[in-house]
Amino acid sequence: MIPxxxxxxxxxxxxxxxxxxxxLADAGKEPLYYAGGTEIxxxxxxxxxxxxxxxxxxxxxxxxxxxxxxxKLILGANITLSCLSEQGHFPLIADVARSVADRTARxxxxxxxxxxxxxxxxxxxxxxxxADAEVVLAGRDGHRTxxxxxxxxxxxxxxxxxxxVQLILARKELGNKSWVRRREKHGPVDYPLCHxxxxxxxxxLAVAVSGLCAxxxxxxxxxxxxxxxxxxxxxxxxxxxxLLPGAIRxxxxxxxxxxxxxxxxxxxxxxEYMEGAER
Amino acid sequence: MKSYREVTNxxxxxxxxxxxxxxxxxxxxxxxxxxxxGLTGAKPGCENGDCGACTVLLDGLPVKSCxxxxxxxxxxxxxxxxxxxxxAIQQAFLKxxxxxxxxxxxxxxxxxxxxxxxxxxxxxEADREWLESNLCRCTGYEGISRAIDTAREIxxxxx
Numbered sequence: 001m002i003p004x005x006x007x008x009x010x011x012x013x014x015x016x017x018x019x020x021x022x023x024l025a026d027a028g029k030e031p032l033y034y035a036g037g038t039e040i041x042x043x044x045x046x047x048x049x050x051x052x053x054x055x056x057x058x059x060x061x062x063x064x065x066x067x068x069x070x071x072k073l074i075l076g077a078n079i080t081l082s083c084l085s086e087q088g089h090f091p092l093i094a095d096v097a098r099s100v101a102d103r104t105a106r107x108x109x110x111x112x113x114x115x116x117x118x119x120x121x122x123x124x125x126x127x128x129x130x131a132d133a134e135v136v137l138a139g140r141d142g143h144r145t146x147x148x149x150x151x152x153x154x155x156x157x158x159x160x161x162x163x164x165v166q167l168i169l170a171r172k173e174l175g176n177k178s179w180v181r182r183r184e185k186h187g188p189v190d191y192p193l194c195h196x197x198x199x200x201x202x203x204x205l206a207v208a209v210s211g212l213c214a215x216x217x218x219x220x221x222x223x224x225x226x227x228x229x230x231x232x233x234x235x236x237x238x239x240x241x242x243l244l245p246g247a248i249r250x251x252x253x254x255x256x257x258x259x260x261x262x263x264x265x266x267x268x269x270x271x272e273y274m275e276g277a278e279r
Numbered sequence: 280m281k282s283y284r285e286v287t288n289x290x291x292x293x294x295x296x297x298x299x300x301x302x303x304x305x306x307x308x309x310x311x312x313x314x315x316x317g318l319t320g321a322k323p324g325c326e327n328g329d330c331g332a333c334t335v336l337l338d339g340l341p342v343k344s345c346x347x348x349x350x351x352x353x354x355x356x357x358x359x360x361x362x363x364x365x366x367a368i369q370q371a372f373l374k375x376x377x378x379x380x381x382x383x384x385x386x387x388x389x390x391x392x393x394x395x396x397x398x399x400x401x402x403x404e405a406d407r408e409w410l411e412s413n414l415c416r417c418t419g420y421e422g423i424s425r426a427i428d429t430a431r432e433i434x435x436x437x438x
Contacts, residue, residue: 001310001326008304008350010281020280038328038346041307045326054304056351059281082340104341104390104412105328189411 002044007053014062014138014163017055021161022140029053033163035063035078036108038101039117063112063165073174075167077112081124084111090174092197093127099182100124102189112164116156120249122216123182123195125152126208129218130199131173136166154215154246176200179273181266183211185253193254194262198270203227205274212263213246226271233271237264283350291352293318294362302349309333309344312359320360320385324414331413334386335359341393341412360385367433368392368426377426379417387413391427399434 007029011017017033024031029052034040037056043049057063058078065076068089075084075093085098085106100123101109114124125148133148139162148167151157156164179198184190192211199206205227210216225231225239241264250256283289283304291298293316300315309326312318312335324332326345333344336358363369368391371377378384387410394402394409406427415423 001307002305004305005285005303006305007284008282008348010351012280016280037348037351038343041346041348042327044305045307054348058351098408101328102331102412103409104331104334104343105346107337107340107342108346187411 002041003047004044004050006044006051008056009053010056010059012059012061014060014143014165017057017060017163018138018140018161021055024053024055025161031055033057035110036080036113038105038108039113039119043118057112057163058110063163065166068171071171073169073171075111075169077115077164077166078110081106081109081111081114084124090127090131090169092131092174092176092178092180092199093124095180096123096127096195096197099188099192099195111167116158116164119191120214120216121191121195121210122155123192123210125156125216126195126197126210126218127178127199128167128169129208129216130197130201130206131169131176133173134168135164136168138163138165149218154217173201177274179270181270183262183266191253193259194266196263196266196270198274200274205271207267207270209263212248212259213244214249215246217245219243219245226267233268236271237267240267281353287350289350289353291316291349291357292355293357294359300349304348304350306349307345308335308347308349308352308357311349312344312357318359318361321389322382322385324382324386329414330383330386331390332383332386334389334413336389336393339393339396341390341409358389360389363388363392366392367437368395368430370433371426371430372423375422375426375429377419377422379415379419379422383413383415383417387415387423391423391430394427395430395434399431401428401431 031053032051034054034056063076063078065074067074081097085094135148136145177200182195183193194212195210208218221243222240226236248256322332324330328343328346335344
């Protein structure tokens with residue numbers, strides 16, 4: 001049970017949500033936006049967070065869109081991971097969504113919650129990073145659309161009170177050749193030791209990784225190395241390792257050495273799959 | 280805008296009945312079902328979303344009631360294991376001994392019911408994927424798996 005009291009609000013529009021957030025924040029109630037709720041309810045029960053109010057965004061229609069509209073795929077932030085795993089427009093994100101938690105949990109987990117949550121894995125961001133998605137945000141000053149790559153640095157950089165509304169992908173990004181490998185300690189229903197995706201975008205190989213460091217990432221520096229045709233696969237791995245954007249995680253699931261070995265092995269396999277064996 | 284700021288009387292639709300109950304906005308559905316509605320089929324296991332012992336159906340989809348606020352489900356339909364009396368899956372669990380200590384049974388049974396609704400025929404990978412949502416500390420997975428196969432046979436004979 002949650003051992004403290006809180007208030008619950010269910011706005012039906014972005015405007016209502018932003019207004020009530022501002023009012024509650026000004027009243028010192030430390031509100032949180034809420035969607036699937038799995039992480040927030042757990043942390044409230046453990047009292048690692050103590051919000052005075054929750055603002056449930058699930059009733060806002062535009063956050064629930066899943067629609068191929070002309071040349072764009074629109075993914076509402078409140079689509080559940082079950083829905084995401086069953087849609088056929090973007091198979092790569094379906095595969096990634098299917099690997100998060102378990103089936104019953106995915107009936108509640110949302111795309112926006114997975115990206116904005118406090119857990120460090122945020123795995124559904126991986127195919128969005130490699131697809132160069134755009135992100136639609138809404139706040140006091142209205143809506144804004146920005147490249148995800150400019151707003152995602154370890155986590156999505158939201159302004160206070162801002163809402164993640166949608167992710168938008170260009171149709172040309174949806175069917176690229178891809179490679180996915182998710183490593184876990186115990187089995188599929190576990191946090192990832194290393195979750196890597198590779199995507200062939202014309203002549204460029206894009207890579208994004210979760211679980212290896214304390215945050216998910218796509219690195220321009222690493223992509224320069226793995227796209228350098230003058231390097232062998234082994235040289236690419238060695239140079240990429242030096243360019244990792246943070247310390248490698250070491251915890252009860254796996255040591256840093258183990259995670260590094262997995263990542264290096266998978267990177268070689270991914271390069272072989274995407275480009276054929278190199279010298 | 281719907282809001283709940285303190286203890287409030289709400290109407291919940293549970294197993295086809297409208298039930299009036301006073302809830303705190305912070306009450307989880309699991310606690311309300313068990314402690315205020317007397318429906319103790321859904322079990323508190325980990326209360327962390329890992330074990331699946333608290334699984335109920337929310338508008339037909341299995342969810343973990345320990346991770347949902349009761350106020351969220353006002354206007355929606357909840358089915359607990361008590362609402363699955365005399366179903367094929369209940370008969371099959373009995374026939375196949377799909378339980379040992381029984382603590383996980385209600386969660387497995389509810390999840391399996393939803394699985395059979397979505398996949399009436401053996402679904403291979405989907406069966407495995409759905410059942411990964413629940414844990415059995417007694418490791419009685421063989422009996423549970425047989426119960427699902429048997430339930431499919433019962434349903435086929437009923438059609």
